[in-house]
Amino acid sequence: xxxxxxxxxxxxxxxxxxxxxxxxxxxxxxxxxxxxxxxxxxxxxxxxxxxxxxxxxxxxxxxxxxxxxxxxxxxxxxxxxxxxxxxxxxxxxxxxxxxxxxxxxxxxxxxxxxxxxxxxxxxxxxxxxxxxxxxxxxxxxxxxxxxxxxxxxxxxxxxxxxxxxxxxxxxxxxxxxxxxxxxxxxxxxxxxxxxxxxxxxxxxxxxxxxxxxxxxxxxxxxxxxxxxxxxxxxxxxxxxxxxxxxxxxxxxxxxxxxxxxxxxxxxxxxxxxxxxxxxxxxxxxxxxxxxxxxxxxxxxxxxxxxxxxxxxxxxxxxxxxxxxxxxxxxxxxxxxxxxxxxxxxxxxxxxxxxxxxxxxxxxxxxxxxxxxxxxxxxxxxxxxxxxxxxxxxxxxxxxxxxxxxxxxxxxxxxxxxxxxxxxxxxxxxxxxxxxxxxxxxxxxxxxxxxxxxxxxxxxxxxxxxxxxx
Numbered sequence: 001x002x003x004x005x006x007x008x009x010x011x012x013x014x015x016x017x018x019x020x021x022x023x024x025x026x027x028x029x030x031x032x033x034x035x036x037x038x039x040x041x042x043x044x045x046x047x048x049x050x051x052x053x054x055x056x057x058x059x060x061x062x063x064x065x066x067x068x069x070x071x072x073x074x075x076x077x078x079x080x081x082x083x084x085x086x087x088x089x090x091x092x093x094x095x096x097x098x099x100x101x102x103x104x105x106x107x108x109x110x111x112x113x114x115x116x117x118x119x120x121x122x123x124x125x126x127x128x129x130x131x132x133x134x135x136x137x138x139x140x141x142x143x144x145x146x147x148x149x150x151x152x153x154x155x156x157x158x159x160x161x162x163x164x165x166x167x168x169x170x171x172x173x174x175x176x177x178x179x180x181x182x183x184x185x186x187x188x189x190x191x192x193x194x195x196x197x198x199x200x201x202x203x204x205x206x207x208x209x210x211x212x213x214x215x216x217x218x219x220x221x222x223x224x225x226x227x228x229x230x231x232x233x234x235x236x237x238x239x240x241x242x243x244x245x246x247x248x249x250x251x252x253x254x255x256x257x258x259x260x261x262x263x264x265x266x267x268x269x270x271x272x273x274x275x276x277x278x279x280x281x282x283x284x285x286x287x288x289x290x291x292x293x294x295x296x297x298x299x300x301x302x303x304x305x306x307x308x309x310x311x312x313x314x315x316x317x318x319x320x321x322x323x324x325x326x327x328x329x330x331x332x333x334x335x336x337x338x339x340x341x342x343x344x345x346x347x348x349x350x351x352x353x354x355x356x357x358x359x360x361x362x363x364x365x366x367x368x369x370x371x372x373x374x375x376x377x378x379x380x381x382x383x384x385x386x387x388x389x390x391x392x393x394x395x396x397x398x399x400x401x402x403x404x405x406x407x408x409x410x411x412x413x414x415x416x417x418x419x420x421x422x423x424x425x426x427x428x429x430x431x432x433x434x435x436x437x438x439x440x441x442x443x444x445x446x447x448x449x450x451x452x453x454x455x456x457x458x459x460x461x462x463x464x465x466x467x468x469x
Contacts, residue, residue: 115406151178230262291403
């Protein structure tokens with residue numbers, strides 16, 4: 001494990017202060033002056049003793065003092081780290097002016113993310129080969145120039161074919177715009193259909209980055225509660241009776257963050273309301289590919305009766321989050337507006353990345369990758385369920401998700417979810433801050449992504465959570 005701190009402790013063996021206290025005070029001073037920050041790992045006691053030329057027991061005494069006073073934490077089989085719950089300190093600069101230390105976000109050794117895939121499974125060798133082949137073509141100069149603001153024509157044709165055959169849609173390539181990830185798609189969609197003063201319905205709990213995109217376009221958000229079978233349609237109807245709703249944003253396949261699926265009855269009613277009141281359904285199908293049942297439920301946007309829709313998908317989760325490839329599908333009119341706006345902020349997409357991924361699609365590499373990873377994630381989901389039942393069976397309520405890469409758990413007793421978040425953070429365990437998906441009042445639940453964790457990490461994290469519930 002990386003221990004970046006270069007030790008420079010000067011010990012005075014003639015001093016009346018005990019050696020172990022001199023070591024402890026030197027570490028505290030390093031923390032206060034910013035030489036050590038939250039999450040930094042210290043050398044092991046043997047290594048530290050050798051560096052300082054003192055007895056190991058002396059070092060152990062110093063570390064015990066620092067742990068007891070809350071400066072350090074000890075993590076089994078991991079080592080000793082600067083605690084995550086440090087106060088902010090002021091530094092005295094050379095010219096004696098005080099300036100507040102900017103504390104870096106502490107790095108956790110175990111993270112339950114919001115449902116990201118395991119990047120270690122990404123087909124990087126295949127992608128690298130696709131890149132090499134692109135640059136070895138005689139016509140490689142063609143991919144180095146400007147292209148269409150909507151994205152590569154062949155790539156859009158491939159996406160249209162996939163949406164039509166796999167997701168029951170009926171669209172052409174000129175109804176698609178390729179974006180740098182789904183967040184860019186959200187931004188473009190917002191500025192295409194929204195203006196200042198418009199009202200947008202959003203799920204609560206829900207996906208805050210999308211909310212921010214809508215607000216950036218000038219919209220006012222109205223929250224709709226999420227039930228066991230998706231958003232509360234009765235609440236949607238009440239809003240429609242009193243407000244001029246421009247759009248509704250939904251994640252109907254595996255709702256973010258609760259993972260519930262919007263029922264067929266509610267889907268059909270939402271389509272009926274959309275057509276009646278002329279609002280747009282913005283459908284974010286962020287992890288359609290990760291489904292462990294018979295087959296994924298078809299998108300709302302696949303229903304021919306629906307008149308106003310914007311469908312958003314992504315390749316970033318299929319390949320790797322760092323590779324920013326998203327897309328949106330909508331009417332010809334909307335796509336033209338989106339293309340015009342896209343040219344203002346980004347003349348075109350990543351031609352080379354689009355061509356490389358298209359090669360993987362045509363060769364069947366993406367299909368094989370998804371088949372392999374879905375099996376891995378399904379087994380990991382089942383293991384996660386077993387660990388929840390083992391340590392938290394009487395303390396939480398949850399439903400085993402049919403897809404996606406996260407669980408939603410709700411404590412059975414009244415707890416302070418933000419306090420639990422902070423306590424886990426102090427232990428070096430990171431979970432999603434409940435504020436990240438709460439509209440106003442804090443939602444009493446936790447979204448725990450499991451895909452990128454080992455079985456050992458899953459058990460360790462759930463055991464720590466069980467002690468706090």
